[in-house]
Amino acid sequence: MHLVYPAVLAALLFSVGVYGVLARRNVVLVLMSVELMLNAVNLNLVAFDAWLRDSLHAGQALTLFTITVAAAEIGLGLAIVLLVFRTSGTADIDRLTALGDPNEDTAEPETAGASENKAAAV
Amino acid sequence: MLLATAGPLDPATRSFLSPTGVEVVFLLVGLAVLGSAVITVTTKQLVHAALWLVVSLGGLAIEFLLLTAEFIAWVQVLIYLGSVVVLVLFGLMLTKAPIGRSPDADSGNRWVALGVALAAAGTLVTLVVDAFRTSWVDLGAGGGxxxxxxxxxxxxxxxxxxxxxxxxxxxxxxxxxLSRTRDKRLPRPRAGKLRAGKPVGSNGPAARVTASTTPPQES
Known part of the structure; x- marks a missing residue:
């Protein structure tokens, strides 16, 4: 097989992922586009591993590592997205412009009580 | 036998005009992967995007099989199709994604994004075709x-x-x-301490303070 086929497919898939990351608004869809980009990299790694016939199979080992890291990334990313959705009420990237919690004033006594409880527990 | 350099040294023997069967299958599956990926990033229905992602990732598993990376292909099916897509669907549902068509799925700067993506695609494809035009992958069975x-x-x-x-x-x-809820609740009993005769959370100054601030609850 010509090496051009998997390499071009990986390049095009990566570009599709770049478009998705830049153009999407929902955070979960951005994460899906990131998965597409990671898969393009995986395809490149596997193709070059088959081309170079590496005796250590570094390409395939690295692909396995990438898949595992992507699984960990999507788990943590979705946990963060759910936390952001719970605090600010939206999963829209364009509306998440402030770093701080918008209703921090109302949450002040709760955090005081929580710290008090923590101090009592210690 | 220098197998690693066998590819680039015989450029004239393989032509793009007479593709092998593996190449034809790779091309067809690759078109399906690209098409479903494009639908994934452009569709207005958010749940459909996750389902088209399944098609794209499954097609990539077939591409891995064609590249003789058998184990990677099944790991791809297990982890991506099995867990990542399910997690993404859970994320979409838990963030209350609209089920029907949502007109604001795409950001306002999508034309800039399209320009950047097309520029990246043009640059990468030109570079890759120029660099690996004559490279030949010698696929041996059982390589992966x-x-x-x-x-x-x-x-x-x-x-x-x-x-x-x-x-x-x-x-x-x-x-x-990260996903633990931090809402207000009664203090739980500490480990290693026996509390005979008292209800849970009714002793200690912190509990009394919380009990005075919180509205009284039925016992």
Whole structure:
């Protein structure tokens, strides 16, 4: 097989992922586009591993590592997205412009009580 | 026998005009992968985007099989189709994604994004075609079978493998810590202390303060 086929497919898939990351608004869809980009990299790694016939199979080992890291990334990313959705009420990237919690004033006594409880527990 | 350099040294023997069967299948599956990926990033229905992602990732598993990376293909099916897509669907549902068509799925700067993506695609494809036009992958059967991959993984890559398990554990703990709800509740009993005769959370100054601030609850 010509090496051009998997390499071009990986390049095009990566570009599709770049478009998705830049153009999407929902955070979960951005994460899906990131998965597409990671898969393009995986395809490149596997193709070059088959081309170079590496005796250590570094390409395939690295692909396995990438898949595992992507699984960990999507788990943590979705946990963060759910936390952001719970605090600010939206999963829209364009509306998440402030770093701080918008209703921090109302949450002040709760955090005081929580710290008090923590101090009592210690 | 220098197998690694056998590819680039015989450029004239292989033509693009007479593709082999593997190449034809690779091309067709690749078109399906690209099409479903494009639908994934452009569709207005958010749940459909996740389902088209399934098609794209499954097609990539077939591409891995065609590249003789058998074990990677099944890991791809297990992890991506099995867990990542399910997690993404859970994320879409838990963030109250609209089921029907949502007109604001795409950001306002989508034309800039399209320009950037087209520029990246043009640059990368030009570069890759120019660099690997004559390279030939000599696909041997069993190059990425479970036996070969397992041997290389547990002989040469043991330490990264174990570090990866630590990373997975840290990610698991982090996800649990992040997604824990921090709402107000009664203090739980501390471990190692017997509380005979008293209801849970009715002793200690902190509990009394919380009980005075919180509205009275039925016992």
């Amino acid at each position: 079978s479970t036996k070969v991959t397992g041997e290389s993984l547990f002989r040469h890559w043991v330490l990264p493998f174990e570090a990866l398990s630590v990373l997975l554990l840290a990610a698991l703990v982090g996800a649990i810590v």
